[in-house]
Amino acid sequence: MAVATPALAGTDTTDNQTPKNYLNASRGLLSWFFTLDHKRIGVMYLIAILSSFFLGGVFALLLRTELLTPAQTIMDADTYNKMFTLHGAVMIFLFIIPGIPATLGNFVLPLMLGAKDVALPRLNLASFWLWMIGAVFAVSSIVVGAVDTGWTFYTPYSTTTGTAVISMTLGAFILGFSSIFTGLNFIVTIHKMRPEGMTWFRMPLFLWGIYSTAIIQVLATPVLGITLLLLVAERTLGVGIFDPALGGDPVLYQHFFWFYSHPAVYIMILPAMAIMSELMSVFSGKHIFGYRFIAWSSVAIALLSFLVWGHHMFTSGQAGITNMIFSALTFSVAIPSAVKVFNWVATMYKGSIRLATPMLYALSFLFLFSIGGLTGLFLGALSTDVHLHDTYFVVAHFHYVMFGGTVIAFLGGLHYWWPKMFGRMYSERWGSIAALLVFVGFNLTFFSQFVMGSQGMPRRYFNYVDRFTSYHQISTIGSYVLGLGFFVIAGYLLHSLVRGDRAPANPWGGATLEWETSSPPPPHNFDCEFRAGDPYDLDDLRYDPEIKGHVRRDPESIRLHPKGAQQ
Amino acid sequence: MTGHAHAQDPNVAHHFENADQQYQSAKLGMWVFLATEILFFGGLFCAYAVYRANHPEIFVFGHHFLDKSLGALNTVILICSSFTIAWAVRAAQLKQIRLLKVLLALTLACAAGFLSVKYVEYSHKWKHGLLWASRYSPEAHHGEQRDHAEETGAESAASGETTESSPEAVQEGLERSKIAPAASGPAGLAVADERPGEEIVAEPKNAQVYFSIYFLLTGLHGIHVLGGMGAMAWLLSLARRGAFDTGHFTKVDMVALYWHLVDLIWIYLFLLLYLID
Amino acid sequence: MMDLQIASNLLSALPEGTEPSMWMPPRVSTVAHHVDWLFNFILAVSVFFFLLIVVLMVLFVIRYRRREGHQAEDSPSHNMALELTWSLIPLALVVVIFFFGFKGFLDMTTSPANAYEILVDGQKWNWSFTYPNGYVDSNLHAPVQRPVRLVMTSADVIHSLYVPAFRIKSDLVPGRYSKAWFEATEPGQYELFCAEYCGTSHSDMIAQVIVHPPGEFEKWLEQASNFLETMTPVEAGFKLYQVRGCQQCHSVDGSAKTGPTLLGIFGHTQALADGGSIVADENYIRESILEPAARVVAGYEPVMPTYQGRIKDEEITAIIEYLKSLSGTE
């Protein structure tokens, strides 16, 4: 609870002035561990998930340091193999998959709906503790000798290696169910908890994104579950479905794995796009452009994402016709993504653009995700992928989309809702400095990887031929800048919890419902109910210098019950 | 919180507007959950299908060792239990608490019956060593038999002549493994099988895989049955504490839905493992 | 589709320069240009859209940045025509990309019938290339300007044969044969990587592709093949030790690797995993090569692959002679 305690302390000092909010409503760790309040669960998730991000990041920096020179720099080959496996597994299963939905989603979704909580609060808490148990399994694998299979656990390597595959896969298995429950919860909440007047097409786009994500979570994750179970069975019982010696087929495993793990990459990006739609509108001071197209493209991406998994296996020897179909379908996903990007850019047109920290991240998202996505085209095309598959070009691609896309948007959203979550403002100056550091460091780290990749540098290489040395060294230096950036972020965010100025209810001038309640919100979220209107109609908001925040010209315009019915 | 009419109703959680909204939410949640369950088993069925497509002989061979009558018996038991729990829902809606308890007890009994039959089947397999791969040992000499196959496989793998077979090997994409099984086709390896009481069937290579799959599928299903039993015991205790006196039947309804799925899945297992050859 | 055909024919008539670019390594196979020009085409498309997006973004930020006296102006919040344009243009582009990607892929994967066939065996962590006359080498030697088909399989886990200069990559899957082919356009020496992660020494599972000038290849194969005659048994044994992958796991300097060192094992008594011990004589060594799992040396995993059917008796004899020489017993 490293972060939470100062958060509590921060509000403690001011109990007498501030009304009760969800942070100070009740005390003690137990009141957190067994809370059913989606806001507290969201905060607990936030702490847990940022910690795993930190862990994964530390692995990453160790990786990069090892790659400073060919052959051994600071660790031997086996350690390196375990290192990138842990890095990948932690970043994917512990950090980015639950990432945005479980933290910001949990916190914001019911608020945006004007609801008191998610539909199934107990399930919500259960999914958090499942995450914890899964995390313990996964991390414990490090203690019992770590895993060296790569995060993809390809058979037959994963069924024959001597390392702790089982505890890691069981961990991922449990984490999968945590993710299923979160998705299930959000689907039910969005279907059943929408207030009067909030039709599907009056929902903030954030909810459309989270909803599409939830669809993938519930439909794809079970298959990962059974796949990992089969893998464990293969190791313990010697089943043989994936074992050629027993007439099984190792490539079948790859189909199983990617049937989940491709849709999973859209589990990662859809919530990020969801955040983008909010940021672009609010900080351009304009109504989002092409609402319906953005909304539908989220759903389109979710559905299409189930049809393209084979593009990870173009060189696995699968039939040419299969490759053709998967390649064609892969490109179909690119279109809805393109639509979103263009609509975001169009939203800025004739706006009044404020370069606050969240917007800085939104802009770097546009920059980085475009690169990441466009390089997906090189990989989706059959002939080029034959050359680029399993090279650093792929590594660069997925860092540009996962980091340049998801993590950047996550940071944007974190800064956007931070005042709402903890009732404090962070330092804008440090905010922009860190955003710049991260942007520069990131490009330094990963752009050179595109070049060395297409030049033929294979991935998962502990040792490399000399002509790649300079690319690797640039990349490593970049990663240090990046790391520095994150420590700055961690620094001023933590600082703001204790020293930051009080946040007004609506610091940015957003029109979605979460800004209608105090920051931080009371335990039951709202003191009244709402007649939801257009979530991007920013016109009846005005800035009030007194409270350093925005207020509605007519506060009653969207309220159903008059304010003040306290319990 | 805002003083709503329902604030008193003990069956409605504070964050719901009314009982109906809560019921609808629970129902939708349950259906989505069932969807994930189907996909979960779907994965296994898929593995079954692929392996069967590649090695039909193994399944034809294996399914002779399952007792169809016991399988059928279990199917009947589960269908009955589905019926009783459906009726239990009705009872809960009509606040017929005694009937509800009886029906829940009956369903629980069926489930127990199902598991005991499975126990009989399992123990029979255990006796004959018809277990998953690593524990599979119906006859002593199978071991050597298999090693021998590996060698011949390895040889032909390296020798030039196998390259003839390679062209289609590549076209077919997801085709059966070439080295071990193909190098010496099932027939080549067949050994007469004098298991007492069974009709004489030639045992194809890797027959143990059939039993691995059998235990995976039935085992996973068994676990779901146990889960269902737990849920029903929980309902019974709730009923005893009078939780359903007010006609609040959501929980019963949810468990019933789940139980129907468990039943449905079994019917598929019965088909795939016991019947078709 | 028709005009796409023509276009592609025009493009495949591109000059086949071999010089490396910023993005691509030297291009020395007949199919490489498929990859390279499509790569450049997608690159052009990407740069265009990337600039489009970023330039607009920057312009808007400058032009509409929030400042004194600047208000957000009214403008429509949706526009069907625009939406269609920016869905359909990308759509058209990706169709083109897909088509040429697939077309190139077909040429890259369907080998000419008359191709010269070489068998490839991948095993942790070395390559062995078997030539039609049964000779095995750890490097891939090939004639220039002649199609070569590789028929590949793996003895243990999945590996992947990757020659950047040829733009070819194909997985080696245990229990299955996969194929790749190339026609080298320039004599020379090129890197061959293992591109599918396969464990500890994955990154050292590297071989050389040696493309021989016209006529040279046959000469090389000729004299390489009968090394058993041309060399002394000890030399031949040493060559085998190098090319058959023993080197990967066995040192000859006394240090233990994946397997025990072969320095001075001959005639020396080995402690076995099952508690027993045995004097390493000719038969034991022969057994260790053909059935490694039969007697496992104490303190080691039984990971040595069997060479059953992949090594000739004369070769085993040569290896034994070499091992003898290491123990100073000729």
Ligand code: HEA
């Ligand atoms: C956030 C996660 C994420 C996202 C969003 C994507 C998005 C895409 N990915 Fe990526 N991908 C990964 C994560 C992701 N990927 C990971 C983790 C791997 C490696 C796994 C492993 O092996 O370890 C991978 C690997 C991977 C491969 C396999 C490579 C290989 O191993 O050989 C392929 C191949 O087709 C691919 C394609 C694509 C495509 C076409 C998109 C598209 O969705 C991109 C769409 C976006 C755009 C196109 C940009 C925006 C649009 C414009 C700027 C307008 C102009 C557009 C056009 C002209 C079309 N990805």
Ligand code: HEA
């Ligand atoms: C979300 C996913 C994610 C993220 C964010 C990252 C982040 C990074 N990755 Fe990641 N990477 C993967 C997912 C990710 N990676 C995956 C899936 C693989 C494939 C693995 C495999 O092959 O099996 C991979 C592989 C991979 C490789 C290839 C290894 C190989 O093939 O041999 C490399 C090499 O450079 C690398 C480097 C980095 C670096 C330098 C970062 C840096 O960006 C990290 C910077 C972050 C930090 C330094 C942490 C700082 C954090 C804090 C200070 C906490 C506080 C934070 C806040 C309060 C916000 N990664």
Ligand code: CUA
């Ligand atoms: Cu062989 Cu990697």
Ligand SMILES: [Cu+2]
């Ligand atoms: Cu993918």
